[in-house]
Amino acid sequence: xxxxxxxxxxxxxxxxxxxxxxxxxxxxxxxxxxxxxxxxxxxxxxxxxxxxxxxxxxxxxxxxxxxxxxxxxxxxxxxxxxxxxxxxxxxxxxxxxxxxxxxxxxxxxxxxxxxxxxxxxxxxxxxxxxxxxxxxxxxxxxxxxxxxxxxxxxxxxxxxxxxxxxxxxxxxxxxxxxxxxxxxxxxxxxxxxxxxxxxxxxxxxxxxxxxxxxxxxxxxxxxxxxxxxxxxxxxxxxxxxxxxxxxxxxxxxxxxxxxxxxxxxxxxxxxxxxxxxxxxxxxxxxxxxxxxxxxxxx
Amino acid sequence: xxxxxxxxxxxxxxxxxxxxxxxxxxxxxxxxxxxxxxxxxxxxxxxxxxxxxxxxxxxxxxxxxxxxxxxxxxxxxxxxxxxxxxxxxxxxxxxxxxxxxxxxxxxxxxxxxxxxxxxxxxxxxxxxxxxxxxxxxxxxxxxxxxxxxxxxxxxxxxxxxxxxxxxxxxxxxxxxxxxxxxxxxxxxxxxxxxxxxxxxxxxxxxxxxxxxxxxxxxxxxxxxxxxxxxxxxxxxxxxxxxxxxxxxxxxxxxxxxxxxxxxxxxxxxxxxxxxxxxxxxxxxxxxxxxxxxxxxxxxxxxxxxxx
Amino acid sequence: xxxxxxxxxxxxxxxxxxxxxxxxxxxxxxxxxxxxxxxxxxxxxxxxxxxxxxxxxxxxxxxxxxxxxxxxxxxxxxxxxxxxxxxxxxxxxxxxxxxxxxxxxxxxxxxxxxxxxxxxxxxxxxxxxxxxxxxxxxxxxxxxxxxxxxxxxxxxxxxxxxxxxxxxxxxxxxxxxxxxxxxxxxxxxxxxxxxxxxxxxxxxxxxxxxxxxxxxxxxxxxxxxxxxxxxxxxxxxxxxxxxxxxxxxxxxxxxxxxxxxxxxxxxxxxxxxxxxxxxxxxxxxxxxxxxxxxx
Numbered sequence: 091x092x093x094x095x096x097x098x099x100x101x102x103x104x105x106x107x108x109x110x111x112x113x114x115x116x117x118x119x120x121x122x123x124x125x126x127x128x129x130x131x132x133x134x135x136x137x138x139x140x141x142x143x144x145x146x147x148x149x150x151x152x153x154x155x156x157x158x159x160x161x162x163x164x165x166x167x168x169x170x171x172x173x174x175x176x177x178x179x180x181x182x183x184x185x186x187x188x189x190x191x192x193x194x195x196x197x198x199x200x201x202x203x204x205x206x207x208x209x210x211x212x213x214x215x216x217x218x219x220x221x222x223x224x225x226x227x228x229x230x231x232x233x234x235x236x237x238x239x240x241x242x243x244x245x246x247x248x249x250x251x252x253x254x255x256x257x258x259x260x261x262x263x264x265x266x267x268x269x270x271x272x273x274x275x276x277x278x279x280x281x282x283x284x285x286x287x288x289x290x291x292x293x294x295x296x297x298x299x300x301x302x303x304x305x306x307x308x309x310x311x312x313x314x315x316x317x318x319x320x321x322x323x324x325x326x327x328x329x330x331x332x333x334x335x336x337x338x339x340x341x342x343x344x345x346x347x348x349x350x351x352x353x354x355x356x357x358x359x360x361x362x363x364x365x366x367x368x369x370x371x372x373x374x375x376x377x378x379x380x381x382x383x384x385x386x387x388x
Numbered sequence: 389x390x391x392x393x394x395x396x397x398x399x400x401x402x403x404x405x406x407x408x409x410x411x412x413x414x415x416x417x418x419x420x421x422x423x424x425x426x427x428x429x430x431x432x433x434x435x436x437x438x439x440x441x442x443x444x445x446x447x448x449x450x451x452x453x454x455x456x457x458x459x460x461x462x463x464x465x466x467x468x469x470x471x472x473x474x475x476x477x478x479x480x481x482x483x484x485x486x487x488x489x490x491x492x493x494x495x496x497x498x499x500x501x502x503x504x505x506x507x508x509x510x511x512x513x514x515x516x517x518x519x520x521x522x523x524x525x526x527x528x529x530x531x532x533x534x535x536x537x538x539x540x541x542x543x544x545x546x547x548x549x550x551x552x553x554x555x556x557x558x559x560x561x562x563x564x565x566x567x568x569x570x571x572x573x574x575x576x577x578x579x580x581x582x583x584x585x586x587x588x589x590x591x592x593x594x595x596x597x598x599x600x601x602x603x604x605x606x607x608x609x610x611x612x613x614x615x616x617x618x619x620x621x622x623x624x625x626x627x628x629x630x631x632x633x634x635x636x637x638x639x640x641x642x643x644x645x646x647x648x649x650x651x652x653x654x655x656x657x658x659x660x661x662x663x664x665x666x667x668x669x670x671x672x673x674x675x676x677x678x679x680x681x682x683x684x685x686x687x688x689x690x691x692x693x694x695x
Numbered sequence: 696x697x698x699x700x701x702x703x704x705x706x707x708x709x710x711x712x713x714x715x716x717x718x719x720x721x722x723x724x725x726x727x728x729x730x731x732x733x734x735x736x737x738x739x740x741x742x743x744x745x746x747x748x749x750x751x752x753x754x755x756x757x758x759x760x761x762x763x764x765x766x767x768x769x770x771x772x773x774x775x776x777x778x779x780x781x782x783x784x785x786x787x788x789x790x791x792x793x794x795x796x797x798x799x800x801x802x803x804x805x806x807x808x809x810x811x812x813x814x815x816x817x818x819x820x821x822x823x824x825x826x827x828x829x830x831x832x833x834x835x836x837x838x839x840x841x842x843x844x845x846x847x848x849x850x851x852x853x854x855x856x857x858x859x860x861x862x863x864x865x866x867x868x869x870x871x872x873x874x875x876x877x878x879x880x881x882x883x884x885x886x887x888x889x890x891x892x893x894x895x896x897x898x899x900x901x902x903x904x905x906x907x908x909x910x911x912x913x914x915x916x917x918x919x920x921x922x923x924x925x926x927x928x929x930x931x932x933x934x935x936x937x938x939x940x941x942x943x944x945x946x947x948x949x950x951x952x953x954x955x956x957x958x959x960x961x962x963x964x965x966x967x968x969x970x971x972x973x974x975x976x977x978x979x980x981x982x983x984x985x986x987x988x989x990x
Contacts, residue, residue, distance in 0.1 A: 135826070140654070140946070144947065148747065163825065165904075165933065166654075169654070170655040174659070180820045193657055194660055195660035195663075256655055257456070257662075258652060274459070277631060279547065280631060284947055285945050285947060286945070289531060294539075294546070304949050305949070368949055403868060406869050413778070413780040413781035413785060416773070416775075417782070417795070419778075420778045420844070423840070430816075491715065494712035498709055511717070516972050517894070517969055520895070520968040521961070521964070524900060525727065525961050528957075529726060567845075569887075574850070592702070595705075608800075608849065611800055612800070612841070615804035618804040619804045619805055621806050621901060646808075650808045650901060670805070673804065674801060674804070
């Protein structure tokens with residue numbers, strides 16, 4: 091008898107699997123057709139930058155609480171994924187750390203940029219190096235491999251271990267745009283997330299890298315550049331030059347539901363509190379603007 | 389008369405059952421074949437785009453040492469040289485498997501033949517537990533324990549092939565051990581009895597009978613361990629340093645195929661060269677693991693005893 | 696050296712190696728459990744996660760991990776079982792069978808991010824399944840199949856031929872012999888396969904980021920309607936598992952207590968896996984005893 095039960099359980103299992111699969115595709119098709127009607131629940135998917143994800147995710151949760159007719163899904167996947175998916179029309183919003191213009195393979199004129207926050211970045215070193223301030227030229231020489239020992243910039247006699255960010259990541263593009271002046275960075279260790287970089291720098295003697303402001307903690311030392319401190323205030327006036335926008339791209343003008351959410355993102359409700367809580371700088375606070383070619387205007 | 393004839397000519401209940409069984413299992417294998425083919429096709433089609441669409445020279449790709457897919461070199465060629473990653477992936481996988489296999493087989497023997505009662509009761513669940521620890525956790529333990537230790541002993545940053553090998557050793561150990569236990573358990577008891585009856589010591593029985601009889605499945609265990617090591621990314625990425633440099637020794641930062649793939653794939657735009665080049669890495673990985681697999685199978689065939 | 700001396704030396708060597716492994720195990724588990732245990736509380740287990748303030752829990756992630764495991768097994772186990780039966784009982788010993796075996800094994804060395812992207816492009820985008828547990832479960836099936844198929848096949852293969860002959864002698868069909876005699880005998884080996892693959896489901900992160908997603912919308916545990924988008928049973932909702940959550944707080948987490956959340960979540964994960972493994976073995980042994988008529 092029990093052998094039969096085994097088999098019938100198996101059959102039941104596989105049937106449920108099939109059924110679930112069937113139901114799944116059906117229900118998703120239904121929601122896809124709902125998009126066009128816009129009468130019932132509209133589905134908005136935003137993918138891309140992992141750095142921006144927590145902000146959008148939290149904002150989406152708050153927004154949905156008062157707007158029941160929108161169903162927001164916010165996921166990571168990286169800026170590249172966000173840009174290519176929104177370009178293909180596979181998702182409604184592509185989150186990105188970099189300008190679409192800076193990304194080869196993206197037709198930037200087809201995409202509409204919605205800047206939702208500003209993020210400042212600071213060079214960070216392991217506290218054992220004994221350095222607190224460098225000049226912009228020194229910083230450039232460190233990352234291009236010309237300076238290899240901390241004593242050359244007034245620190246201890248210790249080898250410099252450069253930890254760069256992943257090629258093509260928004261953070262690296264911003265840093266290199268502001269610091270390297272088109273020169274090529276030395277081939278070195280690469281990590282792709284703020285958390286890992288922070289842990290590596292804090293544990294590796296002589297290490298240098300760069301982090302978004304919100305990840306700078308007491309275990310790593312943020313450097314001043316030419317005696318300018320990495321603070322939000324210095325970013326808003328562009329005295330601190332290593333910063334970038336966080337973008338939410340749509341393909342063409344957004345539809346009504348998406349537009350509503352994007353409006354909410356730039357409203358005071360998000361910009362006034364949530365943005366700061368998550369370590370970003372509000373776009374309303376900026377006294378300057380930067381374009382895709384890194385030109386800053388007041 | 390007709391009734392009997394009809395009864396004799398029509399399939400029996402048993403053979404009808406058998407047909408049902410065949411249909412079920414054939415359907416399953418067909419489904420799996422479709423899955424395998426679809427993913428292999430997917431990777432191959434994207435992986436060869438580097439060479440067909442972007443016209444990268446295959447030999448340059450395999451032998452170059454500069455990896456900078458976003459920029460062109462002096463000759464206007466994209467810098468996509470995967471050699472450092474191929475060498476590193478190869479080294480960490482082989483080293484981890486070489487290191488883990490003796491330990492895994494020892495533990496498996498301990499559970500099946502030396503202390504079958506307590507060994508199996510406590511060790512097995514704990515070892516199986518290790519499979520479920522997320523790679524990130526292994527990565528961070530590697531970052532906070534293994535890397536500083538290596539830095540302390542050898543100097544430098546501590547990241548490199550050695551750190552990667554140690555982390556992977558721990559990660560593949562449970563896979564190889566569990567499968568090895570099953571392999572040894574599957575050796576019929578009369579093999580052991582016969583050998584012991586001939587006056588062989590336990591070690592002689594293990595070495596001359598058990599290991600040989602279980603050889604094909606032990607090799608499968610090792611293959612799966614290596615496959616895991618080969619494909620592992622998140623943990624390795626943290627301890628290997630992730631710098632695309634030719635490894636000159638075991639303690640300088642370098643990068644594996646998977647670590648490079650995982651770090652960069654989210655930042656590249658689909659259809660562009662940097663993205664295609666990463667898929668080519670996946671394709672290389674696939675081909676390399678195929679070669680591994682065939683070599684091990686070949687070795688296994690030679691050592692096999694027919695039962 | 697006499698055979699007895701070499702026997703002693705070999706035994707010592709094995710004991711030494713086992714000792715080293717045990718030490719590594721103790722260190723690892725001790726490290727994870729001890730550093731995580733202080734952070735586990737009822738509050739931690741029963742409150743939703745928080746994206747920036749301290750005090751978030753792992754309730755939804757824990758449930759998602761379990762739910763994903765169930766869905767994955769529902770999809771992959773029958774497939775693997777059927778295929779393993781084919782490979783061990785029906786397939787001839789020819790190049791085609793060898794090809795299938797090799798292909799399945801090569802599949803298991805794919806980096807998870809590749810499987811994740813494949814799942815993303817095919818299921819999430821092409822089949823309009825969206826970021827969902829179901830997409831995640833199908834992607835994970837790709838990982839599970841090799842290990843499951845091979846370990847089930849191996850354990851079916853290990854069943855002595857005399858058992859099959861006994862079945863045939865009783866006039867049973869092949870299928871009935873497999874179902875009634877061989878599968879029950881092979882059960883312990885099948886269990887190993889399930890437990891190992893379940894471990895991978897619990898621990899996988901990279902493949903799920905692109906398929907099941909890495910955000911956990913608020914769940915309504917009183918909503919038992921699997922088609923409603925806030926129901927905890929809905930397989931079409933995006934879901935963040937424990938392993939993905941650990942990955943997320945470690946890489947981009949901005950909560951002030953990220954370290955303790957990660958440690959606590961890792962310890963929770965270990966305990967859950969431990970319970971699952973022991974449970975699966977206990978149930979398996981029960982079934983084994985019942986089905987084989989052993990003591």
